[in-house]
């Protein structure tokens with residue numbers, strides 16, 4: 001079992017040449033996890049192309065195998081999954097160890113918890129701190145038994161599922177695609193209609209993939225910004241082909257790097273442009289960034305584009321709280337961009353950042369302190385007073401707290417600071433973007449790690 005106690009791998013970056021060239025970031029993490037899960041729950045074969053082969057997704061694949069799926073790797077990013085179908089899960093033998101993966105563990109609680117098996121979930125020191133009550137509460141309403149849990153509703157925890165779950169209508173207490181998805185996945189093994197109501201729309205990959213695999217899903221607007229999603233339970237999901245588009249949350253790092261390193265001009269190919277994921281691009285465009293979406297097209301049911309990004313003079317903006325779900329993983333790198341901007345950037349309503357792989361609000365603030373960036377936290381808002389040019393950098397190594405996005409954000413920052421930046425541990429980058437350092441080096445970045 002991993003507890004995040006492996007050797008730390010410090011990494012560092014410093015300013016150098018302009019970034020030039022073309023790159024393709026790995027497949028989207030959210031869709032990659034779901035590819036494995038839908039493969040498991042389908043009858044027949046699912047073929048996936050462009051799967052993110054990061055540690056998080058590989059943990060989900062292992063869990064799906066433990067529950068009965070037959071999974072093979074055919075080549076780089078090419079995987080085949082032979083599923084067992086809804087209701088067909090087998091009793092896993094050992095603990096399901098999800099490492100650092102919040103999405104994998106939470107979605108799989110909905111999957112395993114809705115079947116008559118007993119499953120124990122665990123993970124690393126970061127995952128053991130993350131709240132799971134938000135998933136367990138609705139699952140309990142659906143008839144799932146929480147056999148044991150660590151203090152405060154955390155992993156390690158054990159679930160025992162019923163023969164079939166009770167369909168419910170549930171309004172999510174936080175804007176979270178993970179809560180929504182866990183309930184919908186559990187609703188697959190319900191004899192009736194399961195409805196999730198969200199006050200603010202969150203990423204809709206589960207809904208799209210449910211339809212793609214043959215389930216009936218109705219989506220209706222709810223209030224000003226929300227949605228109500230209803231799934232008809234116990235469909236027969238059929239194995240399907242999936243092409244995983246490039247992950248916008250990974251593309252965010254080279255994108256901001258090109259904006260802040262003077263003279264840069266890069267193209268990031270095949271980035272998913274699902275509007276529920278493009279909040280960072282919207283914000284950067286408002287800040288004056290030069291980002292062009294070229295060759296927009298549809299790939300495997302998602303729109304994708306090649307993004308041409310040129311270094312730009314940025315200015316501070318206010319980012320409304322309502323945009324948070326569409327860029328929830330991008331605030332660390334936005335804070336980096338804001339540090340170089342002219343004027344103040346206020347990022348509103350970031351309470352959900354406190355329960356990510358680390359307390360990201362605190363981790364970003366501590367990193368900005370090291371780099372000499374003027375900033376404040378005001379309630380749930382992060383306020384960055386940009387330097388309007390190069391930032392000092394330097395300082396002590398930034399503490400990453402087992403958080404891949406904190407590590408990548410501050411390595412990107414160091415590409416444009418006056419003094420080099422270091423992070424205490426770059427090992428976790430492998431959870432979501434294993435090729436980050438080599439791809440950045442190919443663009444001309446100086447990163448050691």
Ligand code: S3P
Nearest residue numbers: 030103175176177178179328329
């Ligand atoms: C994800 C949902 C988001 C996001 C995570 C991936 C998903 O989490 O931060 O990286 O794939 O459903 P929340 O649902 O907790 O906001």
